[in-house]
Amino acid sequence: MFHPTPALTLRRCSLASRAVLAITTWTIQAAAEDKKPEPPKPPNVIIILADDLGYGDLGCFGHPTIATPNLDRMAREGMRLTQFYSAAPVCTPSRAALVTGRLPVRTGMTSDKRGVLFPDSKGGLQAGEITIAEALKTKNYATACIGKWHLGHLPQYLPTRHGFDSYYGIPYSNDMKPAVLLRNERAIEDPVDQTTLTDRYTAEALTFIRQNRKGPFFLYLPHNFPHVPLFASSEFKGKSRRGLYGDVVEELDASVGRILETLRELKIDDHTFVFFTSDNGPWLVKRGEGGSAGLLREGKGSTWEGGMREPAIAWWPGTIPAGRTSAELASMTDLFATIHKLADIELPPDVTLDSLDLSGVLTGKSASPRQSMFYYRGTRLMAARMGAWKAHYLTQSGYGGDAPVPHDPPLLYDLEHDPSEKIDVAKSHPEVIAAMQKLVDEHKATIVPVPSQLE
Amino acid sequence: MFHPTPALTLRRCSLASRAVLAITTWTIQAAAEDKKPEPPKPPNVIIILADDLGYGDLGCFGHPTIATPNLDRMAREGMRLTQFYSAAPVCTPSRAALVTGRLPVRTGMTSDKRGVLFPDSKGGLQAGEITIAEALKTKNYATACIGKWHLGHLPQYLPTRHGFDSYYGIPYSNDMKPAVLLRNERAIEDPVDQTTLTDRYTAEALTFIRQNRKGPFFLYLPHNFPHVPLFASSEFKGKSRRGLYGDVVEELDASVGRILETLRELKIDDHTFVFFTSDNGPWLVKRGEGGSAGLLREGKGSTWEGGMREPAIAWWPGTIPAGRTSAELASMTDLFATIHKLADIELPPDVTLDSLDLSGVLTGKSASPRQSMFYYRGTRLMAARMGAWKAHYLTQSGYGGDAPVPHDPPLLYDLEHDPSEKIDVAKSHPEVIAAMQKLVDEHKATIVPVPSQLE
Numbered sequence: 001m002f003h004p005t006p007a008l009t010l011r012r013c014s015l016a017s018r019a020v021l022a023i024t025t026w027t028i029q030a031a032a033e034d035k036k037p038e039p040p041k042p043p044n045v046i047i048i049l050a051d052d053l054g055y056g057d058l059g060c061f062g063h064p065t066i067a068t069p070n071l072d073r074m075a076r077e078g079m080r081l082t083q084f085y086s087a088a089p090v091c092t093p094s095r096a097a098l099v100t101g102r103l104p105v106r107t108g109m110t111s112d113k114r115g116v117l118f119p120d121s122k123g124g125l126q127a128g129e130i131t132i133a134e135a136l137k138t139k140n141y142a143t144a145c146i147g148k149w150h151l152g153h154l155p156q157y158l159p160t161r162h163g164f165d166s167y168y169g170i171p172y173s174n175d176m177k178p179a180v181l182l183r184n185e186r187a188i189e190d191p192v193d194q195t196t197l198t199d200r201y202t203a204e205a206l207t208f209i210r211q212n213r214k215g216p217f218f219l220y221l222p223h224n225f226p227h228v229p230l231f232a233s234s235e236f237k238g239k240s241r242r243g244l245y246g247d248v249v250e251e252l253d254a255s256v257g258r259i260l261e262t263l264r265e266l267k268i269d270d271h272t273f274v275f276f277t278s279d280n281g282p283w284l285v286k287r288g289e290g291g292s293a294g295l296l297r298e299g300k301g302s303t304w305e306g307g308m309r310e311p312a313i314a315w316w317p318g319t320i321p322a323g324r325t326s327a328e329l330a331s332m333t334d335l336f337a338t339i340h341k342l343a344d345i346e347l348p349p350d351v352t353l354d355s356l357d358l359s360g361v362l363t364g365k366s367a368s369p370r371q372s373m374f375y376y377r378g379t380r381l382m383a384a385r386m387g388a389w390k391a392h393y394l395t396q397s398g399y400g401g402d403a404p405v406p407h408d409p410p411l412l413y414d415l416e417h418d419p420s421e422k423i424d425v426a427k428s429h430p431e432v433i434a435a436m437q438k439l440v441d442e443h444k445a446t447i448v449p450v451p452s453q454l455e
Numbered sequence: 456m457f458h459p460t461p462a463l464t465l466r467r468c469s470l471a472s473r474a475v476l477a478i479t480t481w482t483i484q485a486a487a488e489d490k491k492p493e494p495p496k497p498p499n500v501i502i503i504l505a506d507d508l509g510y511g512d513l514g515c516f517g518h519p520t521i522a523t524p525n526l527d528r529m530a531r532e533g534m535r536l537t538q539f540y541s542a543a544p545v546c547t548p549s550r551a552a553l554v555t556g557r558l559p560v561r562t563g564m565t566s567d568k569r570g571v572l573f574p575d576s577k578g579g580l581q582a583g584e585i586t587i588a589e590a591l592k593t594k595n596y597a598t599a600c601i602g603k604w605h606l607g608h609l610p611q612y613l614p615t616r617h618g619f620d621s622y623y624g625i626p627y628s629n630d631m632k633p634a635v636l637l638r639n640e641r642a643i644e645d646p647v648d649q650t651t652l653t654d655r656y657t658a659e660a661l662t663f664i665r666q667n668r669k670g671p672f673f674l675y676l677p678h679n680f681p682h683v684p685l686f687a688s689s690e691f692k693g694k695s696r697r698g699l700y701g702d703v704v705e706e707l708d709a710s711v712g713r714i715l716e717t718l719r720e721l722k723i724d725d726h727t728f729v730f731f732t733s734d735n736g737p738w739l740v741k742r743g744e745g746g747s748a749g750l751l752r753e754g755k756g757s758t759w760e761g762g763m764r765e766p767a768i769a770w771w772p773g774t775i776p777a778g779r780t781s782a783e784l785a786s787m788t789d790l791f792a793t794i795h796k797l798a799d800i801e802l803p804p805d806v807t808l809d810s811l812d813l814s815g816v817l818t819g820k821s822a823s824p825r826q827s828m829f830y831y832r833g834t835r836l837m838a839a840r841m842g843a844w845k846a847h848y849l850t851q852s853g854y855g856g857d858a859p860v861p862h863d864p865p866l867l868y869d870l871e872h873d874p875s876e877k878i879d880v881a882k883s884h885p886e887v888i889a890a891m892q893k894l895v896d897e898h899k900a901t902i903v904p905v906p907s908q909l910e
Contacts, residue, residue: 056750062517063750064537064764065782065871076531076778082519241782241843243872287878294750295511295518309519323531327520327696388696416520416696423742 042139042343043316044215044272045132046259047335049098049222050252051091051148051173053311054282056294057226057249061311063292065241066249070257071276071313078274078315079324079362083415085373086280086332087354089300089307089398091150091173092116092454093376094279094332095222099131099151099162101336101355105379105447109151111454112378115301117150119176123453124152125162130348132339133163133218139343142212146204147222148173152453155185164220168204170197174224174231194231197224198248202255206262213266216343221259222279223252228289245289260315270318273342275335277312285399297421301398303375303382305390305421314362321364327416328361328368329385338362352446372439379452380404384440388416389429391436409433497594497798498771499670499727500587501714502790504553504677505707506546506603506628508766509737511749512681512704516766518747520696521704525712526731526768533729533770534779534817538870540828541735541787542809544755544762544853546605546628547571547909548831549734549787550677554586554606554617556791556810560834560902564606566909567833570756572605574631578908579607580617585803587794588618588673594798597667601659602677603628607908610640619675623659625652629679629686649686652679653703657710661717668721671798676714677734678707683744700744715770725773728797730790732767740854752876756853758830758837760845760876769817776819782871783816783823784840793817807901827894834907835859839895843871844884846891864888 055061059068060075087097092115093104104110107129117124125131133143145159145167152158153171160167168183174194181189205221225231225248232239232247236254240246256276263269282291284299284306293299293306300307310332314320337355340347347353354374360366373385382404383392391410396402412426412433426433510516514523515530542552547570548559559565562584572579580586588598600614600622607613608626615622623638629649636644660676680686680703687694687702691709695701711731718724737746739754739761748754748761755762767785769775792810795802802808815821828840837859838847846865851857867881867888881888 056517059780060515062511064874067780067782069780072778072780082514241871243869246872288872292750292875295747323527325514325522325524325527327522414698417698417701417743419519420747 041271042141042216043319044212044217044219044268045136045141045339045342046219046221046272046274047098048256048259048274048276049095049147049220050276050278051222051224051227052280052283052291052300053226053249053252053278054291054293054299055296055306055309055311056292057282058253058311060313062294063242066246067240068249068253070253070260074256074260074274074276074315075313075323077317077322078313078320079326079364081312081314081330082325082327084277084310084312084330084332085308086278086310088376089280089302090115091148091279095150096125097333097354098279098335099125099133099220100129101132101333101353102129102351103333103354103374103376105376106352106354106450108450108453110376110378111452112380113452114454115378117152117172117454119153119172119178121152121454122154123455124154124157126453127156127161129162130351131162132336133159133220135163135336135340135345135348136216136218136343137163139216139345141343142208142217143220144205144208144218145169145220145222146201146208147220148224149222158182158185159220160184166208169201169222170224174227175229194224194229196233197231198251198255199233202258205259209259209262210266213268215268215271223255225249225252226291228283228286230289243288245291249291270316272316273319273339274315275312276315277332278310281307281309281398283399295420299398301377302396303377303392304395305415305419307398308375316362320362324364326361326364329370329373330358330361330368331356331370331373334358334370372443374440374443381440381444383410384436384443385415386432386436386439388414389432389436390415390421391433393440410436496726497596497671498774499667499672499674499723500591500596500794500797501674501676501727501729502553503711503714503729503731504550504602504675505731505733506677506679506682507735507738507746507755508681508704508707508733509746509748509754510751510761510764510766511747512737513766515768517749518697521701522695523704523708525708525715529711529715529729529731529770530768530778532772532777533768533775534781534819536767536769536785537780537782539732539765539767539785539787540763541733541765543831544735544757545570546603546734550605551580552809553734553787553790554580554588554675555584556587556788556808557584557806558788558809558829558831560831561807561809561905563905563908565831565833566907567835568907569909570833572607572627572909574608574627574633576607576909577609578910579609579612581908582611582616584617585806586617587791588614588675590618590791590795590800590803591671591673591798592618594671594800596798597663597672598675599663599673600624600675600677601656601663602675603679604677613637613640614675615639621663624656624677625679629682630684649679649684651688652686653706653710654688657713660710660714664714664717665721668723670723670726678710680707681746683738683741685744698743700746704746725771727771728774728794729770730767731770732787733765736762736764736853738854750875754853756832757851758832758847759850760870760874762853763830771817775817779819781816781819784825784828785813785816785823786811786825786828789813789825827898829895829898836895836899838865839891839898840870841887841891841894843869844887844891845870845876846881846888865891
């Protein structure tokens, strides 16, 4: 855990004042109206995570028949990120990376034998790991995790042991038996009624926001859907043109709408940073019950783009410019450093992070500091990205049961020209392959083997 | 040609007054400000057609690295249509259908031997066909066609013989030699400099709009791009993350921005209906120089969705509600009847139309009157759509050189659940196949063979 000294905290507060005044307009306006400026507070933070939602499953990312007016509005009022990646193509490692800012291969939260944690697993996120929630606690944030944790269901691994004041949700995937609902560390519904789960998560979230309206607060809201089995409430079942999958996504969309509306109603929208994304790509083998990666190749489980590139929307009225699309390279692991920056917390020393501060990208003031990405499947580095280029050293379908196929030279794609990964240009770009190999070697040298928590 | 009597015109004007007052707010506001209400005019109409642009090639339709801020803004201020179809998967028949509201199989503007008109073709759109421009001339619209006509390059087939006061553009595709630029019926540049073509079309369009600011006017602006060979002006070349294809689309996007900005500046945006779409899907065999159909299957030339479903945006501030997405079924042939309705012109009697009035869809007041769609390749009916269902009787790739494959029973897809046409559900829905067959038989009975103009 990261515990700054009081003196350090104070100094950072003072820096924070200047930083927040420099990048926001609301603070200045509010001060002018009240005539007595309050010291600026660090922003509230809400991360909303969908489960197995595909890159192409939202209206604002091109789906023709799933109606997502609330997420579309969130995008109109904020920023759509079109090259935003999860750190893994399946649940557990992706979520571990989100909360720690570290690749799963560093935290032991991945495995080549079992892709994710199961109800019979004994492992989980280690106590030594620093989560976003723990970091924000040093700035007195109220913190809540509502939804699917999937980083260990034994008590010592639960959100309440990782910086969250409270937890309400299912500790693993909704297809794992028995699906049991926890409040904090106690089972309160077994088996859980999944038809009302999204609605109940939303109600819990709204209660938390209202109770902590004076802020600052951090809400981590990882929904269980649209992971199969799919369930929608009676209000949404049969409503969508896209069938049950669409009903489920439209219920999530409505949940986002209720949250943003509550922020507006409480007049805290201008000091709340909200980020929406998904943990990994669509589960294509589920056919009509799985989503769509849009123009991207493959889906969940694979390191083709469809497995790891996610729809992402950032929203913070007055700070994040409205109606922008950013094609800057960004990773889910970057939320860790970005939130540290927004809350003016120094990054922990003595920890190898894979996290870069994207606050300049979100305010539209600078290009992304991120120039590379590493695509892991389990502990295997399958592919790497450098600028627009992606090299596949190994390819394998998500859930096809095929063995990994090695490529030497690697397959090479220009992802910005060819997002669907159709045109291998390896032969004409040996210099890119050489530079990529150097990047990969440097990256691999930073990896220290750790025991897997998933086996 | 359709020539209403003066008396009939007068009666329709009077009806138009009520209709326009009922559905628009600008008329009432303008009247209140001026204190002397002018009789409402029918709206100006602008149709902007891209050439070979794919369903997935705009930011607001999900492309990650083509920046289309102007079309995205047009969508935010207007309506995105996500189930809008061209009437053919290639240029000539698609454009013939747009201007006449009739399937190409009725006008002879299609063929099983040659898909489109070539510089050595002798045929073209017949004088007896009624175009949107001719209809609007009965209401004293100023009319201009600027861009790619492709409905016959011999003088008797040019836009100037089909209701357009003026023409400026290339009469066929930009890959057909010699690519020559016409003004009205005279060659003015041979060969044409294609690098400045989009810019020059735009300049011509802006001049026409300014000259006819008092309205009503009809501008048909079918661009030559992003059809290959691709050319961008020096301002746009190298600008896009997507390479030359992206540069070309971004230049088209800027052109749309200049047009909408001019309408705002002239304060005629609130009585101008603008519609943007593409003639057919992306030319996939051109690889990096062709576009993307997004999540749709196949592209140009084929009757899979990628060949005929188009990105479409309708814009008319104050009349078309802002920021809406409509998944109502709509066809390019419907522009004919819709524009007749907007300009209060009766549809021509004694002509078999394939055109339905979508004005209720565009104002958000009603569901689409269209419940079916017929997918032709040449004169062959390959597939049909009934509600959400699509049956493929014959399938064939766009440019793969393969022979058509017959299907009995047809392949059946639920396009609203499965827009990517992955899950054939024919076996479980014999009743849909029976109903579809009845629909197809009824449709086929309306087709009267006519000589092809393309052979």
